[in-house]
Every structure is written in C-alpha cells, then in structure tokens.
Amino acid sequence: MNPIGNLNKIFESRIRLGVMSILMVNEEINFNDLKQMLEVTDGNLASHLNTLEENGFLKVHKGFIGRKTNTTYSITKAGEKAFKSHLAALEEMLKFMQ
Amino acid sequence: MDQREHLQTLSDIKKMMERSSRFISLSGLSGVSAGITAIIGAVIAYSWMHDYYAQWDANGAFSLQAFNSLRLRLISLAGIVLVIALAGGMYFTWRRARKNGLSIWDATARKVVVNMAIPLATGGAFIAALLYNDNHLEPLVAPTCLVFYGLALVNTSKYTLSDVKYLGIAEIILGLLNMFLLRKGIYFWTLGFGVLHILYGIIMWWKYERTGTKD
Numbered sequence: 590m591n592p593i594g595n596l597n598k599i600f601e602s603r604i605r606l607g608v609m610s611i612l613m614v615n616e617e618i619n620f621n622d623l624k625q626m627l628e629v630t631d632g633n634l635a636s637h638l639n640t641l642e643e644n645g646f647l648k649v650h651k652g653f654i655g656r657k658t659n660t661t662y663s664i665t666k667a668g669e670k671a672f673k674s675h676l677a678a679l680e681e682m683l684k685f686m687q
Numbered sequence: 688m689d690q691r692e693h694l695q696t697l698s699d700i701k702k703m704m705e706r707s708s709r710f711i712s713l714s715g716l717s718g719v720s721a722g723i724t725a726i727i728g729a730v731i732a733y734s735w736m737h738d739y740y741a742q743w744d745a746n747g748a749f750s751l752q753a754f755n756s757l758r759l760r761l762i763s764l765a766g767i768v769l770v771i772a773l774a775g776g777m778y779f780t781w782r783r784a785r786k787n788g789l790s791i792w793d794a795t796a797r798k799v800v801v802n803m804a805i806p807l808a809t810g811g812a813f814i815a816a817l818l819y820n821d822n823h824l825e826p827l828v829a830p831t832c833l834v835f836y837g838l839a840l841v842n843t844s845k846y847t848l849s850d851v852k853y854l855g856i857a858e859i860i861l862g863l864l865n866m867f868l869l870r871k872g873i874y875f876w877t878l879g880f881g882v883l884h885i886l887y888g889i890i891m892w893w894k895y896e897r898t899g900t901k902d
Contacts, residue, residue, distance in 0.1 A: 606696065610703035615794070618707070622794040626707050676700070679693050686690045 595678035597671055599644055604629055604637045609672045612647060612664040619661045638662065646671060710795040710847040712784035715896055717776030718888025724775060725880035728768035732761055733873055758825070762818070772880075783896065798846040803839045810835025829872025833862030833879045848895070854887045 600606050607627045611618060624634050641647045646668030652659045664672075705711070739757045743749060784791040814831050817824040840855030858879050865875040 603699070606700065607703050610700045611707040614704045614708040618794060622707075625790055625793055626703070676697075679697055683690060683693055683697075 595674045596682070597675040597678075599640065599646070600672065600675045602637060604634065605641055608634075608637060608641060608662075609646070609664070609668065612662065613669065613672060617650070617661045617663040619659055623662065641668070644668075644671075706789075706795075708795065708846070710793075710799045712780050712787065712789050712791060712796075713799075713847050713851075713891075714776075714779040714783040715888040715890070715892030715894075716783075717779040718884045718891060720775035720779060720888075721772035722881045722884030722886075722888060724768055724772040725884060726877060726882075728764055729873060729877040729881060732764055735760060735764075736873065758818075795846060799843055802846055803843045806835055806839040806842055810839070826869040826872065827866075829876050830862045830865035830869070833858050833865060833875060835862075836879075837862060848891065850887070850891060850894075854883060857883055 600609060604627055608623060611623065611626060620634070620638075623638075624631065627634065629637075638647070638649075642649055645665055648663050648665050650661045650663070652661065735757060739753060742753055781791050810831060813835065814828055817827050817831065837855045837858030837860075840851050840858060842855075844850075844852035844855060861875050861879040861883070865872060868875075
C-alpha cells in the first residue's frame with residue numbers, strides 16, 4: 590500500500606490545516622477567533638475557508654450579534670473523516686520512513 | 688516533504704488543537720497572589736471575630752447589634768478580598784499572555800469565564816439565600832463557598848490547564864469536611880482559599896512558567 594495515498598492535497602496549506610485542527614476540537618468558532626488564532630489577514634483566511642467549504646469540509650452559519658455579523662464555522666462529518674485519514678496517513682508515512 | 692517536515696506538521700496540529708480549546712495563559716502567580724490576599728483577609732476576619740467574642744464575654748450576654756455589625760463587616764471584607772484576588776489574578780494572567788504573545792480575551796477565555804460563572808453564580812445565590820433567611824445558617828456559608836468554588840473549578844478545568852481539576856476536587860473535599868466541623872469555617876477558608884491557592888500556584892509556576900518556555 591502506498592503510505593502517502595491518503596494524504597489530502599487540500600490540507601497541505603498550513604492555514605487550512607490550522608482551521609481543520611481548530612475545528613476538530615471546537616464545536617463551532619467564529620471568523621474573528623480563527624483569525625486571531627491563526628494570525629492571518631481577513632482576505633487570506635476567507636479564501637482558505639471558501640476552499641474548505643467548497644469541498645464540503647466545513648459548515649458556515651451566518652448570524653448576527655446585534656447588528657454586527659457573526660459568522661461561525663463548524664466541521665462536517667465529511668471534513669472530520671477526511672482530516673482523520675490525512676492525520677493517519679501522516680503518521681503512517683512517519684512510521685514507514687523510520 | 689521530508690520526515691522532519693511531517694513531524695513539524697503533526698506538532699503544529701497538536702499545538703493548534705491545544706491552543707484553541709484550552710486557555711493556557713492562566714498564571715500560577717495569580718494563584719499565589721489570590722492565596723496571599725485570602726490569608727491577609729482571614730487574619731483580619733479572625734481578629735474581628737476575636738474582638739467580638741471578647742466583647743461578648745465582657746458584656747456577659749449576646750448582643751444582636753454587635754453580631755449584625757460583625758456579620759456586615761465580614762461580608763464586606765469577603766467582597767473586598769474577592770475583588771483584590773481577582774484583580775491580582777487577572778494582572779498576572781494578562782502579563783503572561785502578553786509575554787507569550789497570546790491574546791487574553793479570546794474564545795477559550797470566554798469559555799473559561801462562562802463555565803466558571805454558572806456554578807459560582809449558583810453558589811452566590813445559594814449563600815445569599817442562607818444569609819437572607821436569618822435562621823442562624825451562617826455556619827453553612829463557609830463550606831458552601833468551598834464546595835461551589837470547587838465545582839466551578841472542576842467544570843472549568845475542561846477549558847484550561849487540567850491541573851485545575853485537582854485544585855477543585857481538593858476544595859470540594861475541604862468544603863464537605865467543613866460541613867461536619869461547622870463553625871470552623873475560618874480555618875477551612877484559610878486552608879482552601881489561602882494555602883491551597885498558594886501551593887497550586889507554586890506548582891503551576893514551577894511546571895509551566897519557570898523555564899520561560901512558550902507554553
């Protein structure tokens with residue numbers, strides 16, 4: 590079996606990897622908190638979030654706090670599965686190399 | 688990508704998961720400062736109580752006025768101690784967060800505050816009712832504080848350093864012991880809010896901050 594067969598191209602970007610890691614352990618999280626934790630700019634984060642959403646890995650909920658928009662993100666079942674197999678592939682690969 | 692890079696990726700993932708789900712800026716020094724504040728408060732309270740009993744003995748009779756004045760002073764003192772301890776704790780935590788370049792008011796900090804506030808507010812209302820009922824329930828105040836505070840810590844430990852859970856369990860045990868030894872509240876308070884906080888703070892500082900590592 591090819592140990593890197595399960596590595597997912599989408600998670601090769603550090604920011605997307607960060608987003609997925611954060612969403613694995615948090616039920617939902619809003620845009621500003623993500624931005625703060627990953628230390629990225631609005632535009633950069635937004636485009637990575639778009640990619641993840643288009644792939645069906647995350648769910649977007651648009652809401653309001655008062656008049657301010659509050660967009661929160663959570664992981665989908667497919668996202669969880671994809672990320673877990675990506676992690677397993679990484680571990681597999683490390684074992685393979687030893 | 689070589690092996691080192693993959694290891695780096697895995698450790699980045701772990702760090703992101705830790706950082707985003709747990710509030711790690713809580714400083715051990717805030718425990719120490721809260722403990723010292725509590726002990727100073729306890730010494731003042733003890734001397735007031737001592738004077739109260741001396742006065743009782745001198746009069747040879749219970750004085751409702753003296754009792755009510757003591758009660759009011761003790762409640763205000765507890766409030767002042769709480770404010771000073773909180774301010775000290777926030778200062779040291781803020782200092783640590785700044786040193787590590789983390790923001791102090793983020794999603795994890797909000798979780799800590801909310802999860803702490805629910806049992807604490809319940810305990811506060813419960814104690815207010817004990818005092819309000821005026822049925823000589825005062826001896827129950829100290830153990831109730833310890834028990835609810837312990838429960839708040841156990842609840843909060845899910846979102847911050849897991850060591851907080853053990854501090855919480857110790858506080859609960861002290862509170863329950865105090866229930867069997869009523870009217871010794873001042874000693875249990877000194878132990879629970881003073882000594883335990885100082886011990887916990889020193890251990891946390893030793894474990895996480897001494898070396899000056901990033902987390």
